[in-house]
Amino acid sequence: MIQLVYNPHWFYGKDIIIDIVSIFVLFLIAFFSIKFYKLNKRNKNYLFLALSFIFIGCSFIFKIITNFTIYYHVLETRRIGFMTFTYNAVNSSHILFFVGFLIYRLLMLFGLYMLYSIYLKQQKSNIFLISYLIIISTYFSSSTYYLFHITSLFFLVIITYRYLKNYKKNRDSTTKLLAYSFGMITLSQVVFVFVAINTFLYVIAELIQLASYISLLITFIMVLRHGKKKK
Amino acid sequence: MARKRSRIDIIADMLSSILDKGGEIKPTHLMYKSNLAHNQMKTYLEELIEKNCVRKITKNNHEYLIITNDGSRLLEKIREMKEFERTFGL
Numbered sequence: 001m002i003q004l005v006y007n008p009h010w011f012y013g014k015d016i017i018i019d020i021v022s023i024f025v026l027f028l029i030a031f032f033s034i035k036f037y038k039l040n041k042r043n044k045n046y047l048f049l050a051l052s053f054i055f056i057g058c059s060f061i062f063k064i065i066t067n068f069t070i071y072y073h074v075l076e077t078r079r080i081g082f083m084t085f086t087y088n089a090v091n092s093s094h095i096l097f098f099v100g101f102l103i104y105r106l107l108m109l110f111g112l113y114m115l116y117s118i119y120l121k122q123q124k125s126n127i128f129l130i131s132y133l134i135i136i137s138t139y140f141s142s143s144t145y146y147l148f149h150i151t152s153l154f155f156l157v158i159i160t161y162r163y164l165k166n167y168k169k170n171r172d173s174t175t176k177l178l179a180y181s182f183g184m185i186t187l188s189q190v191v192f193v194f195v196a197i198n199t200f201l202y203v204i205a206e207l208i209q210l211a212s213y214i215s216l217l218i219t220f221i222m223v224l225r226h227g228k229k230k231k
Numbered sequence: 232m233a234r235k236r237s238r239i240d241i242i243a244d245m246l247s248s249i250l251d252k253g254g255e256i257k258p259t260h261l262m263y264k265s266n267l268a269h270n271q272m273k274t275y276l277e278e279l280i281e282k283n284c285v286r287k288i289t290k291n292n293h294e295y296l297i298i299t300n301d302g303s304r305l306l307e308k309i310r311e312m313k314e315f316e317r318t319f320g321l
Binding site: 170174228 | 238308311314318319320
């Protein structure tokens with residue numbers, strides 16, 4: 001049978017809280033980015049940043065919906081305790097798992113690709129090619145889980161590298177913290193690749209994700225405060 | 232070579248110049264302080280007055296420009312935006 005969930009039983013539901021925190025941070029930054037875009041419509045990068053964060057935030061929403069249904073089914077079967085019934089319940093959530101996680105992966109990869117494209121300008125033909133590769137790798141691959149996390153890792157390494165370069169240019173606390181935040185998101189993807197080895201790694205990856213999004217929130221608050229202080 | 236200022240940069244420079252002078256400034260001083268030609272300043276000033284960010288007053292037979300609350304808020308937003316742009320490298 002396909003392994004539906006990698007996290008330990010005692011961690012069920014806690015990863016949902018972590019994802020909700022991530023969504024909040026992503027949508028907050030996206031909201032302000034749209035506000036800034038309205039002030040300066042000549043710089044489309046604000047809009048692209050907002051859209052990429054919205055995509056990533058929506059991907060987490062699909063992850064939550066899917067996870068929540070799977071956890072519900074698992075808990076229900078344990079309470080009733082009939083073997084045949086358990087088998088049916090897991091089977092019925094399998095389609096939802098497949099569709100939900102497919103949308104989660106697509107939105108996440110497109111969000112990351114959009115963010116990557118802000119820093120490495122893409123030609124139109126390139127956009128079509130990468131989009132095609134994202135779709136076939138998420139839908140047709142037999143090792144979708146690994147491919148998804150490795151592709152996310154690839155985008156995140158480049159994005160983090162750009163933020164590090166930006167920090168080296170500006171040398172201040174906000175650019176440094178932003179580079180650290182994305183460095184941690186990248187690290188969480190590295191750990192996610194290896195969760196099949198030990199389910200405890202899933203917990204570690206989720207905790208790194210939580211730390212990275214809290215760090216991103218602090219960065220954003222610092223950006224607003226520095227902006228207010230600046231004369 | 233310094234890059235050409237954008238519209239939003241010029242507006243921020245004008246509002247900052249007024250604020251640096253304690254919230255009120257003579258039009259000619261504003262023109263010099265924000266490095267603008269007369270016609271350029273006229274266009275931007277009309278826009279700022281229309282949006283209620285700057286107001287004209289007369290004091291001791293001299294014309295002054297004062298920054299309004301809306302103007303201060305706009306400057307604050309622009310500064311936040313600039314900081315955001317710099318941090319994210321946009």
